[in-house]
Amino acid sequence: MSAFDKINLSKTPKHIAIIMDGNGRWAQQQGEMRLFGHTSGVEAVREVLKGCVELGVEYLTLYAFSTENWNRPKEEVDGLMNLMVETISNEVEELHKNGVRLHSIGDEAQLPEACRNALIAGKKSTAANKKVNLILALNYSARWELIQATKSIAQKVKEHQLEVADINDQVIHVHLCSKDFPDPEFMIRTSGEYRLSNFLLWQLAYTELYFTDILWPDFTKEDFYNAVLDYQSRERRFGMVSEQLT
Ligand code: FPP
Numbered sequence: 001m002s003a004f005d006k007i008n009l010s011k012t013p014k015h016i017a018i019i020m021d022g023n024g025r026w027a028q029q030q031g032e033m034r035l036f037g038h039t040s041g042v043e044a045v046r047e048v049l050k051g052c053v054e055l056g057v058e059y060l061t062l063y064a065f066s067t068e069n070w071n072r073p074k075e076e077v078d079g080l081m082n083l084m085v086e087t088i089s090n091e092v093e094e095l096h097k098n099g100v101r102l103h104s105i106g107d108e109a110q111l112p113e114a115c116r117n118a119l120i121a122g123k124k125s126t127a128a129n130k131k132v133n134l135i136l137a138l139n140y141s142a143r144w145e146l147i148q149a150t151k152s153i154a155q156k157v158k159e160h161q162l163e164v165a166d167i168n169d170q171v172i173h174v175h176l177c178s179k180d181f182p183d184p185e186f187m188i189r190t191s192g193e194y195r196l197s198n199f200l201l202w203q204l205a206y207t208e209l210y211f212t213d214i215l216w217p218d219f220t221k222e223d224f225y226n227a228v229l230d231y232q233s234r235e236r237r238f239g240m241v242s243e244q245l246t
Contacts, residue, residue, distance in 0.1 A: 003225035007055065011232055013185035015059035017207070018048065019199055022191025022215030029215075035079040040217035042087050046094075051224040052132045053098055059133045059181050063199050067107065067141040081112050084138065088118040092125055099131030105177040106140030135181060142201035149175035178203060186231045188224075190216045208234050 020041055027037030045062065052060050064084065070077060088102070095102060102122040111119075119138070152175050156162040162171070173179060183203045189195075192213040196204065210227050212219075235242060 003222060003229050004054065006229055007225060008232055009056060012055045012057055012228060013231060014057065015061070015182050015184040015186075016052070016057055016228075017061040017063070017184040017187045017200055017204070019063045019187070019189040019193075019197060020044065020216040020219075021189055021193055023217060025191065026215040026217045034076055035083070037215075037217055038080055038083055042083070044216050044219045045087075046091075047221040048219070048224050049095075049098070049100065049132065049134065051221045051228075053100075055225075055228060057132065059135060059184070061105070061135040061137060061178075061181070061184060061200070063137045063140070063197075065106075065138050065140070066198060067139055067144050068198065081115050084136075085112075085114045085118045088115075088122045088136075092122050095122070095126050095134065096129065099129045100126060101129040101131075101133050102126045103133055103135045103180070104138050105135055105145070106138045107144060108139065111139050133181065135178070137199070140177075141198040142196075143198055145177055146202060148177070172202065176202060183207065185236075186210065186228070188212070188227050190214050190219050206236070206238055208236065 023037030023041045024034040025037070026040065027034050030036075049060065051057075065080060069080070072080075092102075102119070104119050104123070108116060108119065115138070119136075149172060153162065153167060153171065157164055178200070183205070184200065184207050187200075187204055187207045188210045190212055192211070194211055200207075208231055210230055212223065212227065214223055235245065237245065
């Protein structure tokens with residue numbers, strides 16, 4: 001019996017965010033170069049995306065490249081950028097067939113031109129799709145995002161378009177690069193690391209967190225279903241007490 005059969009399809013999270021960690025260790029365990037782990041991780045992305053279509057998850061945000069990842073050896077960074085270009089270009093047709101719309105968050109202007117172009121083309125050709133929104137966090141970090149939002153709010157205050165007293169959750173939200181998406185209800189991190197690594201720090205304030213030892217390239221659709229089942233066993237109280245929820 002698959003974990004899928006135990007999932008309550010009327011209570012699946014609308015938005016799931018994933019830190020796809022462990023590609024490098026997975027490759028090293030097999031005596032391969034780290035890049036082989038990233039390439040193999042693409043299959044796990046396909047599996048999880050299919051899982052989202054089957055479960056009716058509307059938004060999937062994947063942490064594909066952080067602003068800190070530039071500090072990795074040049075060979076790995078170049079390889080990762082090529083992999084992004086190749087994957088986005090090769091998968092667009094399949095994304096389109098499955099009703100997936102591509103988005104990205106992050107400092108896109110600093111990405112190599114080929115990567116920017118692949119993203120622009122991928123977003124354009126999937127723009128009308130409505131089943132799943134696939135959001136790639138590329139050259140993203142939450143502190144970068146919050147600094148951009150702060151600058152833009154400060155500018156509006158300076159130009160008298162906004163009063164300091166009116167700054168609230170919603171004002172911050174609309175200045176984030178993720179403004180078009182709801183906050184994730186569920187965040188998965190693979191590979192046994194228990195950190196947020198500068199990922200969606202504002203948006204994850206009330207998110208249920210799930211950590212698994214499985215390395216990303218080994219993460220299957222069944223593992224994804226099991227994670228969602230775990231989510232469904234939790235009580236989300238948002239600062240209230242159990243009795244208030246019923
Ligand atoms: C972290 O593992 C993973 C990454 C920095 C890259 C993830 C990217 C992919 C799986 C490619 C997906 C492509 C698209 C277009 C969605 P790590 O290298 O930090 O692993 P380690 O902790 O074992 O070293």
